[in-house]
Amino acid sequence: MGGEEESEVALRRALQTNRELAGRNILLQDRVEQSERERVCVVCMTSPRVQGFYPCNHFCCCGDCAAKCYEREGSCPMCRTASVGLSPRFFVV
Numbered sequence: 141m142g143g144e145e146e147s148e149v150a151l152r153r154a155l156q157t158n159r160e161l162a163g164r165n166i167l168l169q170d171r172v173e174q175s176e177r178e179r180v181c182v183v184c185m186t187s188p189r190v191q192g193f194y195p196c197n198h199f200c201c202c203g204d205c206a207a208k209c210y211e212r213e214g215s216c217p218m219c220r221t222a223s224v225g226l227s228p229r230f231f232v233v
């Protein structure tokens with residue numbers, strides 16, 4: 141008959157497709173997580189970014205961390221460029 145063999149091939153093919161789809165989902169999930177990370181403060185990794193640094197214009201900190209970095213280090217936490225001021229959103233890095 142050979143019917144059983146054929147159904148096994150079909151099953152294997154279905155499993156393979158399943159695995160490929162699962163792999164794609166993981167990639168998608170990674171991308172979502174990455175864009176989430178890109179929206180949070182680079183210092184505390186929890187609060188949303190609301191402040192940038194001047195003159196490098198790295199929009200990378202929440203209000204608290206931006207103030208702390210500016211007062212304590214006087215530089216941008218992303219590129220360590222000496223900061224002469226805080227800026228509201230100029231552009232997204």
Ligand SMILES: [Zn+2]
Nearest residue numbers: 181184202205
């Ligand atoms: Zn922060």
Ligand SMILES: [Zn+2]
Nearest residue numbers: 196198216219
């Ligand atoms: Zn910077």
